[in-house]
Amino acid sequence: MIQLYNVSKIYDNGVKALNDVTLHIRKGEFIFLVGPSGAGKSTLTKLICREELPSRGQVVINGRSLARMRKRDVPYLRRKIGMVFQDFRLITNKTVFENVAFALEITGASNKDIKRAVPAVLRMVGLEKKAKMLPAQLSGGEQQRTCVARAIVNNPVLILADEPTGNLDPETSWDLMKLFMDINRRGTTIVMSTHAWDIVDSMKKRVVALGDGVITRDEESGAYGYES
Amino acid sequence: MVMNLNVFKYYFREAGASLLRNSWLSIASIGTIIISLLILGSSILLILNVRYIASTVESSxxxxxxxxxxxxxxxxxxxxxxxxxxxxxxxxxxxxxxxxxxxxxxxxxxxxxxxxxxxxxxxxxxxxxxxxxxxxxxxxxxxxxxxxxxxxxxxxGQGVVEKLLALTHWVRIWGSITMGVLGFAAIFLIATTIRMSVFSRRREIGIMKMLGATNFFVRMPFMLEGMFLGLGGGLVAALMINFGYLSLLSKVIVTLPFIQLISDPTSLYQVLGGLLGLGFAIGALGSAISLHRFLRV
Structure with a gap:
């Protein structure tokens, strides 16, 4: 579903973030991106959602080359990708319901569709009772689940999670991982960059390790690894 | 893109909220538009009337x-x-x-x-x-x-008509200059207002783009905000000119009956409509400039 062919990324300020990376991600996979800060995990994520374009090489999603994609088609690509961040990125003056509904509103969804879809995803992430609360009134885990609800409400084919457990305590992190596994079981591909070695080690999913802009390791049912 | 009532409500709600959030700047930009349009409107009416008087006197x-x-x-x-x-x-x-x-x-x-x-x-x-x-x-x-x-x-005529026409010449020049300067100020102020709105909502804009909002969707509330400012200023200026001119007209009829001013509503409404349209154009232009410079989505 996602192919990177000999992708290099050099930022305008001269930083070489990725160097000749080739990676294939199949539909329905659950992949951990691991590696120290600055290894290129975030850049990889940004290339997939076309926040950045590669300096060399090709990124292909569902058979479409992102470099050749017209700028005005990018929003429609993003609607197929749900994103989850370490810092949640919720809109602070909107309630949980409104935050999730917003992802539908921007696609021009009707009120009817919103009223049907939002409670369903809130139930799935276990926040149906907190729908009317503001993000500030929620715990970190609840905020992250709101973020996940927002990411899945458009039925994305892919979820990009950038250190989603970074601000959560271990127990809440595990709740989130269970949620991700649920979503993954329904066929959604998940690419998650993380430093949480315990999660990576116990979930036995594919692990892609990055170091200094190159893939240092790519194993099915891998572990976090301690060499980096 | 599918357009529905929901999306329109969203645009208007966001534009309105932004106007209130930057209320001082909003007032300043509306005020500038009002003043520049007042000057333009009264210059136009003065010129039209002088021409009209000149043609009725016809004694050159x-x-x-x-x-x-x-x-x-x-x-x-x-x-x-x-x-x-x-x-x-x-x-x-x-x-x-x-x-x-x-x-x-x-x-x-x-x-x-x-x-x-x-x-x-x-x-x-x-x-x-x-x-x-x-x-x-x-x-x-x-x-x-x-x-x-x-x-x-x-x-x-003892040069009366010539003097009148010379007056319209100067009114036209100085009217254009002040109108031009104030028009620029109005556009600049609107651009600043919109820039502040964009700035105060940059986090939200980032989230919108991440969620796959189109450029049009991201820009529309800001565009509307500028248009509201322009239309608001145009409306107030048009109303002020309308009532000002009508009261002038009624005073002139009583005190200076031999001076004939333009009194048919069509020409007046044309001027007022022009002011409204120009206010709108200033607002749209101001926000377009600002979005072009500060919101490259």
């Missing part, structure tokens, strides 16, 4: 020659011939004192009763109305007319 080519009261019939007839020989003169038309009074009465219209009682002791003299081919020949012809015997006084 006309000289009135007042005759001595005691003038005999045959001297008057000879005089008419002599006038024809003055270079530049095209027509000569005799107006008796009774005709002159009638004309005056007509021009006063409903208030002609001021003139009642003058029939018995008409103070107006007999006169010739002399027309020349070109306005430039008027002063020279008037000079020669004054030298004819039996002439009491010669009057022509």
């Amino acid at each position: 080519l006309e000289i009135t020659v007042f005759l001595e009261d005691s003038l005999e019939q045959d001297r008057r007839e000879r005089m008419e011939e002599e006038i024809y020989f003055i270079p530049g003169v095209t027509t000569v038309h005799f107006v008796s004192r009774a005709q002159a009074l009638d004309e005056l009465r007509t021009s006063f219209g409903e208030r002609a009763d001021i003139l009642s009682g003058l029939e018995e002791d008409n103070p107006l003299p007999d006169s010739f109305r002399v027309k020349t081919k070109e306005a430039e020949t008027v002063p020279a012809a008037a000079q020669q007319l004054a030298e004819l015997s039996g002439v009491e006084q010669v009057r022509y």
